[in-house]
Amino acid sequence: MTSKIINNALKSGRTVLTEVESKQLVAEAGIPVIETKLAQTKAEAISMSKKMGFPVVLKIVSPDIIHKSDIGGVKLGLANAAQVGKAYTEIMAAAKKANKKAAIYGISVQKMARPGVEVIMGMSKDAQFGPVLMFGLGGVFVEVLKDVAFRIVPLVRRDASQMIREIKGYPVLEGYRGQEPANITALEDLLLKLSAFVDKTPQIKEMDLNPIFAYKDGAVAVDARVILESQA
């Protein structure tokens, strides 16, 4: 499948898609994703925020800044136009301070997602078996405990169902300590959509949907990262 987003990136010699591009691609896969737009001025950021509805999140968009939060490149829970304007100025200043030479594409604006159970889904390619999908709980579960399950693409519903239930943290998805349970069928649907999408999009080398917020009535990707195969 040829996507405009993929073609544009490859034409400009990039294999790492920006957050905005990554999310557009994920949306093309039919996966619900938090609407995210790229603002290149403060006024744009404010007008986008108003259209989306507050509260919003602002993040630096630069291929040279990987750990956005660490340098002050992310501002959460901005409740009105004034806060958005202030955050825009602060993020730009922080980015320039962190890396003078960084190419800055702008600042992404997105509606703050309703909190849910954080999960991660992703794809990478195995040298012998091709694309594989990963599922796990987000945050500390994936980063420290590596509590994840894999399946090889293409997945059938049974694979999706089993890999979700395979992780040790599965009870968290069932609603732990009064937290809202996650809709498992919705997560299975997402995995199947992801499987179908990567199966027909061989240009993608790796991707993370991290986090995805899982709710009792669905799930939405809050951040995404897509890396393309470099052109031979």
Add this chain to the structure above:
Amino acid sequence: MIKSSETTTARLDRVFNPRSVAVIGDKQALGYMWLRSLSHFKGKVYSVQIDPNELPGIAELGVKNYPNLNDIPGPVDYVIAAVPRTAAPRIVKDCIQKKVGGVCFFTSGFAETNTEEGIRLQKTITELANEAGLLLIGPNCVGVYNPKIGLCHNPIQAYGEGGSVGFIAQSGTHATLFTMVGARHGIKFSKSVSYGNAAVLDSTDYLDYLKADDDTEIIGMYVEAVKDGRRFLRSLREVSTRKHVVIWRGGESEEGARATASHTGALAQSSTVWQALIRQCGAIKVENIDEMIDTVKGLLYIKPSRGNRVGLIAMSGGQSVIIADTFAKAGLKVPLLSQRSYERLAGFFDIIGGSYRNPFDISSSFLMSENALHNLSDMLDVMDKDPNIDNIVLELFTIVSPFSKNKDTPDPLLEIISEFRHNSTKPFMVIVTAAQNEKIALEIRDMLTEREIPSYPNFERGARTLKRLTDYYRLRAGQSLN
């Protein structure tokens, strides 16, 4: 790729069931291992050897020798080549000219050495074989084993009786070990093959063959890497729906971290992906040869498990505590029995010092108790009928042998166990703990094996096997494990 109008699977049948075998290059230095391995072969055996010093030894074995493969009158279905590596290309050409069914190269020193000459020679024989459509097994392997027709690759391998287990091994040692150690555990083979460097035929070709082979119901595999992962995946997925497949993967520690830019990429190590693949295809993963033996034995002799609740019978108080701990740690449940079962037990259980919750402790005085055998039979029956119990495990103690030494009169305890194993509707295994005498334990296990009663040498191996099989059957039945 093999060029042929006939499928590789159909053509491999001639190689796995040959009526004539030629050994090229067997010699004193190998102890004539190849020709001696074929001493019970139900077909024609030929030798090809040009070294005059070797001819008397070959003649002594009663095998007719020829200076060249093409001098042999009549067809040759299977060739074993144990020649110097530099002679390999010439032997491949001879095999092509002779139109043999297939050739196995025991010869090593090819790509596995990672030397320029080794890689070049392997490339040469691969190209020659592929061009002509010659089925080449290896190089660097021991090839085909078919006990029913006495086609062995080791002089002390079992022969005569075939079984339902097929084995595919990248390593020749593992093929030899598993077929020989397995035999002691009551595992009988349909066919096995070791395929070494997989220059022409790869694991998937053998998997496809055993998939089509009517004699094979269970397939074991030792594999390090496959050449075409997608093809292997498709084949494994298909065969696993019809036959049991157990996979032991080697080389997992050699995998270094790869350079990746995502969480997913960093976590998707090859060993993790293999584990996912095996699960996804509905096969069983094992970690070593013991687990391979335990699992295949269980598939052969333990009835398919439908649940994870275990009823345990141990031979002392201490052992009953530990057996319960071990099975629980393995992830199985050790529940209480039904009220009805306890009422029945209260009516007959008269072992002094024993107890019967779950686990049952039938106490070390068991062997001296008058009613012991009758009690045991009833206890097993209680467990068999109890709705809370899915699987039954019996420990046998070996401070002294529980069975009589006299082989002429049937041992009553062995009779009870044997009868239960055959009549019970539930999965059943015996654990023969060694105590201080491994030799007695081995004798007991051999006696049980003879009766097709699956036995395990300690609680851990028994528990892990039962858990592995239980998970497997439950997933196969579409149940979720969580």
